[in-house]
Each structure stands twice: as C-alpha cells, then as structure tokens.
Amino acid sequence: MQGTTATTPEPTAYAPTDRTVPTRSADRASYDKDLVHSILDEGYVCHLGFVRDGAPVVLPTLYGRVGERLYVHGSTGSRPLRMTGQADPGLPVCLTVTLVDALILARSAFHHSINYRSVVVHGLAHDVTDPEEKRLALDALVDHVVPGRAQDSRPANKKELAATAVIRLDLDEVSAKLRTGGVNDEPEDLALPHWAGVLPLRKGYGSPVADGDLAPGTEVPGYLTAL
C-alpha cells in the first residue's frame, strides 16, 4: 500500500538454485534456515573446497557463524586465504559441514547407509579487511569451539591480527541434506536372517585436561562443565 512503510518479513528458507537442488534423493534436501543454522552450529570442522590450477582442493578448517555470514580464518600465508585476497570479485568456494548420526545396517548390502545431516554452501569468499568485522569474526570462531569462550580469553593483539587472514562466505546459495529414520530394505528381504537396524553414534566430551601451567586458583569455567 502506498504511503505505508511495511517491513518485508525475512524469508525463513534459502532459495533453491541449480547447484543446490540435488539430482537424486531430492526428498532429503531442505532449505530451511533454522535447520541449516543448527547443523552449522553443531559441527566443529567444515570442508572448504576451492579450485587451484584447475583441480579441486578440499581442506578441513574451523569456522564461525554470525547470522547469515560464515567466517574462516588462517595464516595470511595459507593458500585459500591468500588466493581469496587476490581474487576479484571473490574466490569461488564450496563449504560443507557434515554430522554423522547413525549407521544403518540393512539386510541387503545395497541399502546400507548412514543417518547424517549436512550443509553445502556455494559462493564467493571475500577477504575481511574491516577491523571491526575481523574482530567479530574471530570472536565467532572462538565461540564456535566453545560457546562463551571468546569473552574468557585474551583477544588477539595487533601482531596476531596482522598474521591472521579472515574470509567471509555469505549464506545465500545453501542447502541442507539429511537422512533420518531406520532401515529401508526391500519387502522381499525382510525374512532374511541378517540382523538389521540402526547403530547410533554417540558424541560427547571427556573430562577437561588442564594445562600444566595454569595460574593458581584457576577453576574449570562454568561454560565447560555445562557441556
């Protein structure tokens, strides 16, 4: 309506593209932002793909999320970060995070599978040069390792900031893919004598092992015991 300043609600899903619609098992794909965020926040390591001399390279690396932006950091000398700084308008990358939830043992070899949740992000990675954005990104990277940790550590100093490159990848061309549930054997195989079912994978934390040189009286912080 003319004259009103209606705010458009934020879309709750990413728009599918040719690259994010799978050629098979399309029913396992999702573009829901909350689901994508939850998978990204649960993972520790992403696999960052880029092209070097015409060939693909896939490297594991830490990452952090701030809203609809993902950040990856590294030494200013590392290849993908150096390549991003030199790429205009940005370095084409594919960033993938995968969580494995369970092993699926079917009666037939063919229907063996895993339950998983994954996110694939396509886009251009950009060098982060704004000092404030870089600090927020580094906080997000530390908080991604343990939520609440950025506040309880010494922030990067000038020398460390200068040695660290940060790249940004916007969550724009994104899809999640997941398999849940149990065994999908063929009806004619049900009577076979092989055990079939789901073997859940358990993830958890061991007891924190304190550094030998802790300042006297330093206690295990609450955000760790909460895990």
Added chain:
Amino acid sequence: MQGTTATTPEPTAYAPTDRTVPTRSADRASYDKDLVHSILDEGYVCHLGFVRDGAPVVLPTLYGRVGERLYVHGSTGSRPLRMTGQADPGLPVCLTVTLVDALILARSAFHHSINYRSVVVHGLAHDVTDPEEKRLALDALVDHVVPGRAQDSRPANKKELAATAVIRLDLDEVSAKLRTGGVNDEPEDLALPHWAGVLPLRKGYGSPVADGDLAPGTEVPGYLTAL
C-alpha cells in the same frame, strides 16, 4: 647384485608433491602409509571435491578402502559419478577425511585450536567397470560401515549393481596432517587467569536399535557387540 632377483620393498610413505606439501605448519604433515590408512579406516564420511562449471563442489559421501585404492559409490545418476564416467582420463578430485579429537582452549583467542587427524588425497577418479572389482569395492564400502558386515548381508543383485556406480581413486598423491598435544600459549600469557587445557571429544556407539520386522530369533551379531 646381478643374477639375483631382489624384490624391491614397498615404500612405507607416499612421495610428497607440490600439492601435498603444506604452505604452513609443515611439521604437522606426514606421508606415512600406515598413519594414512588408520585415519581413512577410522572415518565414516569423506568429503569429495570436484570442479563443475569452473566452481568447486564438496559433497560428503561414504567410502571404502582396499589396499591403496579408495572407492566411492552412488547412484549412476549422481553428478560426480556421472561426470567421472564421462571424463577421460579421469575426473580430477580431492578426497578429504577428517577426525576431530579434542578442543584446545588457550588463554589467548589466537591459540585456540583443535586436535585433529586428516588425510587429503589428490588424483583422478576412474569409473569402475570390471564386475569383480565393483563387487570387491561394494564389499569394502559395507565393511567400512561395520567391519565384517559385508559377509552378513545379501549381496547386490544385478538390478542393484546396474543402478550403482563405483569410482576408484588410487592412494598416490596423499598426505596426512595432524595436531596433537596441548595448549601452545605465549610465555607472557601463562599468568593470565583464563582456564586453559584440552577438552577431549568422545566418540562411541549407542545401543543397536533393531528393525521392527526382524526375522524371529535374529540376534545382535558379534561384530556389533564387539564395537
């Protein structure tokens, strides 16, 4: 010595190449075959990178190992497998497996890290057309989910074999990278009041959940309870 038929011992390490020597943290790199095999055998999912329309694509997928060969399978309709079948002399891929062992909490944000073990394989993926190699590869894929399982399941029938594409990647241009140990804070940070140390990540299995339609009297097999 002339006249003797000395057998050359198999090398115990992969030969480093320009692509497998890291630009940084070279002390964390290894080319030891046993180490590479152990990491590959412990992981469940690899991240397979390839180039499509000039841009990188990174997809999670199951894999299996037979000696110095890795196998990935999928629907004959899936993109990387279809592309491999059409590529001559093979599809350039990068296959990466990463295990996350622990979170490293340093006093300084800069020295936060994780302990991990990863393997990166570069090479050309080849379509497996030999029926015997394809069967061995599929057995390896099932045994990779749970060792011993291939023997205790119905092998793929003709229809399933026809619907499944298998690609092979030889372990030739390979490196492992790992971080182990504790916190590497700067000496001047040791007196800071922040807790620092290692938070191990625990992996394990939940109790097997049997499919509702198991044939009467089917017990949980020993290779599962052994896990």
